[in-house]
Amino acid sequence: MKDTGTLGKAMRLLDLVARAERPPRFSDVLQQSGEPRGTVHRQLSHLVEEGLLEIAADGTYRPGLRLLSLASRAWASADIRTIAAPILAALHEETGETVHLGVLRGQEVIYLDKVESRQSVRMHSQIGRASPVYCTGIGKAALSLLPAEEASRLIAGLRFERFTPSTLASALALEVELEVIRIAGHAFDREEHEEGIRCVAAPFRLPGPDQAAALSVTGPAFRVGQDRLEAWAEAVMRAAKTVEKEAALRLGPLH
Amino acid sequence: MKDTGTLGKAMRLLDLVARAERPPRFSDVLQQSGEPRGTVHRQLSHLVEEGLLEIAADGTYRPGLRLLSLASRAWASADIRTIAAPILAALHEETGETVHLGVLRGQEVIYLDKVESRQSVRMHSQIGRASPVYCTGIGKAALSLLPAEEASRLIAGLRFERFTPSTLASALALEVELEVIRIAGHAFDREEHEEGIRCVAAPFRLPGPDQAAALSVTGPAFRVGQDRLEAWAEAVMRAAKTVEKEAALRLGPLH
DNA sequence: AAATTGCGTTCCAAATAATGGAACTTCAGA
DNA sequence: TCTGAAGTTCCATTATTTGGAACGCAATTT
16 A cells, blocks of 8 residues: 555554454554554544544444545535436346445445345445455455456555455465356355355446446345356346446546 | 645645536636646546546546445444434324435535425435534534634634525524524524525434534425414424434433 | 746755654552 | 443654656657
8 A cells, every 4th residue: 555644554444443342542543553552643633533433431433524624515515326326226126135236446346326125224334334355245246357466466465364264364365266256247145144044246437547346235144045146147147237328428538 | 724734735626526517627626726736636646546526527526436435434434313213204194295314514514315296216315414513504503603702713624605586695693593503502594594494493412522513304494384383483493302312312421 | 839827747955743662540340 | 439341542663655856658749
């Protein structure tokens, strides 16, 4: 990663707090960051002052509301959602299962939209969430679109965590899987991230340099077997192609 | 505002881009910020590098997806939403109009939740949005809860903009109105922010130092007259009190 | 075709802010 | 009261940011 000076250091701390399981206290952050006391303290103070972090009465840090305010703009300008929405809806209609749209950002996948049957209320909590690239259908699919060299470089920088027995938890396993995905044009998630959850995903490019995204159909293992996933693959790939074409048309040519 | 060093400067630029009507280009940011060229350029580069901003093919800047990813955590930890949800729903049931929940953050109100009849789809665009404190029911109500001295200090720092003919566009007008609100216990928005939109809001405190929030019932002027707003005032104040009590009980005592 | 203008990028000595080790303050428990 | 853990403050040293100016480039004008 390139040098982003002071800002980069502050963001690393912000990430640390945002990603923590439970709101960390000063010394938790101190320990995890490895930076000296004075530095961490001042940085956190600045982040709090700016509203990017908040500090509770018990001394624990949590993400600040300023982030919400900033993100609501990011949300509005994510024009790809507008374009993809009808296509996602159609795919949901066809399969009856949950449909996701996500983009590759660094080593993670960020979910931009979701269409599901019942729980439209839960939407907020999912959208905007980041997940690892190596154990999600969308992540693997999007990765397969990058130039091989770039993908390898990204993979080399991953820290693997085993979420389920099926998680691809090594660079080698992921590289092999990618080769399969590149040929097939679609990726499966066989309960690799969450036990009991399967999906099939297809990648597409977005206008702009190295913009890789994917959409997927996800369902519970008890209802969705490998056979159904394979039956849907064609439709998912078709939908991905459609989004890509529409986006190129309306947002400018691909790079 | 206190000194947050380099981070503060970067955040001011980020704000500038986030709040712009349309994605600004380098020279727009340069002009609006008033900072020298080299400085702005490097800062923007850093922000882009960190994913807080993105730069489109045509050279325009827009908020980055990293913000979404960070905000989704902030979202999850805004526990007040969970507590308030049923109370907002009840208030919506009772009035039939849109109900908002917002908190005071600096000179702005940030909307945390919203219950409305039809357009549940639009929800995303509204939630997380920041609005000025002086021309919204929620803003004025929340302000009325601050110690008089603190409120005056905040008001002194406001830059007023006239959105409609009814906007309270001076510190004096706002101070007078606040006095009325303090006595009544609720605030009206008589088309002060948007023509044709009226609301009645009641403030409440949240656990933590100087945490002021409010909830409101909003409706279109053609359907909602001053008489109906006044009729709802009682219910809105009751709901606010209920949220306050629940929050104190479940999130710790008030300060 | 040459000149001009607008726009974005790069450079570097001077100014400024961040660093980080250590000392200081609280507070809780023994 | 003593002890240790957690958080805060201080300040000389060090590294980063600053900002004016020059450069590159493409579109527009002469």
